[in-house]
Amino acid sequence: MELIGDAQAVDSYSNLLSGVVKLTKSLSDGRQQIVGLQFAPHFLGRPFKVESSINAEAVTAVTLCSFPRAAVERMMKGSPEFEHRLLKQTLNELDEAREWLVTLGRKTASEKVASFLLMIARNIDSSVDPVARSASFDLPLTRAEISDFLGITNETVSRQLTQLRADGVIRIENTRHVMVDSMSRLRSMAMPSLSQKTDSLDRL
Amino acid sequence: MELIGDAQAVDSYSNLLSGVVKLTKSLSDGRQQIVGLQFAPHFLGRPFKVESSINAEAVTAVTLCSFPRAAVERMMKGSPEFEHRLLKQTLNELDEAREWLVTLGRKTASEKVASFLLMIARNIDSSVDPVARSASFDLPLTRAEISDFLGITNETVSRQLTQLRADGVIRIENTRHVMVDSMSRLRSMAMPSLSQKTDSLDRL
DNA sequence: CGAACTGTTGAGCACAGTCAACGACTGTGG
DNA sequence: CCACAGTCGTTGACTGTGCTCAACAGTTCG
Numbered sequence A, B: 001m002e003l004i005g006d007a008q009a010v011d012s013y014s015n016l017l018s019g020v021v022k023l024t025k026s027l028s029d030g031r032q033q034i035v036g037l038q039f040a041p042h043f044l045g046r047p048f049k050v051e052s053s054i055n056a057e058a059v060t061a062v063t064l065c066s067f068p069r070a071a072v073e074r075m076m077k078g079s080p081e082f083e084h085r086l087l088k089q090t091l092n093e094l095d096e097a098r099e100w101l102v103t104l105g106r107k108t109a110s111e112k113v114a115s116f117l118l119m120i121a122r123n124i125d126s127s128v129d130p131v132a133r134s135a136s137f138d139l140p141l142t143r144a145e146i147s148d149f150l151g152i153t154n155e156t157v158s159r160q161l162t163q164l165r166a167d168g169v170i171r172i173e174n175t176r177h178v179m180v181d182s183m184s185r186l187r188s189m190a191m192p193s194l195s196q197k198t199d200s201l202d203r204l
Numbered sequence C: 001c002g003a004a005c006t007g008t009t010g011a012g013c014a015c016a017g018t019c020a021a022c023g024a025c026t027g028t029g030g
Numbered sequence D: 001c002c003a004c005a006g007t008c009g010t011t012g013a014c015t016g017t018g019c020t021c022a023a024c025a026g027t028t029c030g
Helices: A069-078 A080-106 A109-124 A143-150 A154-166 A183-190 B069-078 B080-106 B109-124 B143-150 B154-166 B183-190
Strands: A013-018 A020-027 A032-039 A042-044 A055-058 A063-067 A135-138 A170-173 A177-180 B013-018 B020-027 B032-039 B042-044 B055-058 B063-067 B135-138 B170-173 B177-180
Touching: A020 A143, A020 B080, A032 A042, A032 A080, A032 A109, A032 A143, A032 B080, A042 A080, A063 A069, A069 A080, A080 A109, A080 B020, A080 B032, A080 B080, A109 A135, A109 A143, A109 A154, A109 A177, A109 A183, A143 A154, A154 A170, B020 B143, B032 B042, B032 B080, B032 B109, B032 B143, B042 B080, B063 B069, B069 B080, B080 B109, B109 B135, B109 B143, B109 B154, B109 B177, B109 B183, B143 B154, B154 B170
Parallel strands: none
Antiparallel strands: A013 A042, A013 A063, A020 A032, A020 A055, A135 A177, A170 A177, B013 B042, B013 B063, B020 B032, B020 B055, B135 B177, B170 B177
16 A cells, blocks of 8 residues: 555556556546556556556555666667567456456456456465465455446445355455455356357358 | 458468458357457457467458468567567557446446447548547447447447437438437547546555 | 544445347248 | 248337445544
């Protein structure tokens, strides 16, 4: 929650060394949507564009390593290797964004919350990446932030978490620490198993 | 609607020379979400990844210029210029995806439909890019596809279009051709004016 | 202590989903 | 040629998920 770095962070570029940053967009009437969550280590900044209309905000304690905009853009011109890595990261972010488009557009509230917990577990507790049976982690976001991430209200988030607790899928301590007792159940709740059609591209 | 190219289009890379392609993701129970619409000219293909779990499908007549995967990846290694342009395109796609995250997560059905019409007008009728008073174009998508794009049902899409017609904002001919009589009204319906907070990054 | 913030829970309602019927059009085969 | 099935779009009636409004408990901080 504490602030590190300064406001020039937008105009410059930074490496996120530790902590979690949220990217948000807002409508004028106050409705807000989190459009990206970045976990360390991650590169922050949007090359080739002045006006992004995206707000970046730290959600946990954060350490940054910032560079002036000009320096980074010079570096990008000189080093194809740097641009290559930036491209890879951007492609990954695009994949993640598209995954969330499915979640926001087509999943129910309980599926959204389950998907969110899985995503957090994957990124925070990096040890249990594979097909673990259980997991344990601290939520980096408040209920209100989770609701802005999932496109629902904080009341609905709270109710769905209560439901997961009642079903014995998770336990919660201090409203922030989550213990997943049954990852498999959580997974089956999150995704009615994403599938790709086999007959894709018939028309291409 | 007709099919051009073939199934190897996924494994290879292509330039989309004309027409419109949709990128979709599906859940196993049939729910589907369009995660991207690409208008010509556009580069198709996902470098550095085997498994994308995204389906690409033509929604109009399409002409492609395809290259074998290996050739393009060799080219990318050799030419920083090529990779540079690919990075720019990817960043733009990421911006669009994030814009749609707000639409899917936080807008009402009527706002979604209005936003969709504006987006199509911007991409199809490329002449009236700026602040035009009216516009006219053919929808590249069916009602069902629009609903998969907006994360709502086709019935709701149909009702919202009827409503826009009743309000005198648009006229429709043959279910496909849309004439926007009042772009300003359409704009005000689409976005309770996107705004960025001024105090962003206080915590960064 | 009171104020502010976060999280939980309840009661009622509304927006969008579901289910169903129908018209217009298209292509198919008897 | 026409009957038929299939797709697409529209509209109506009803329902349910998730939103709104509200009260309340637990913490933190001045």
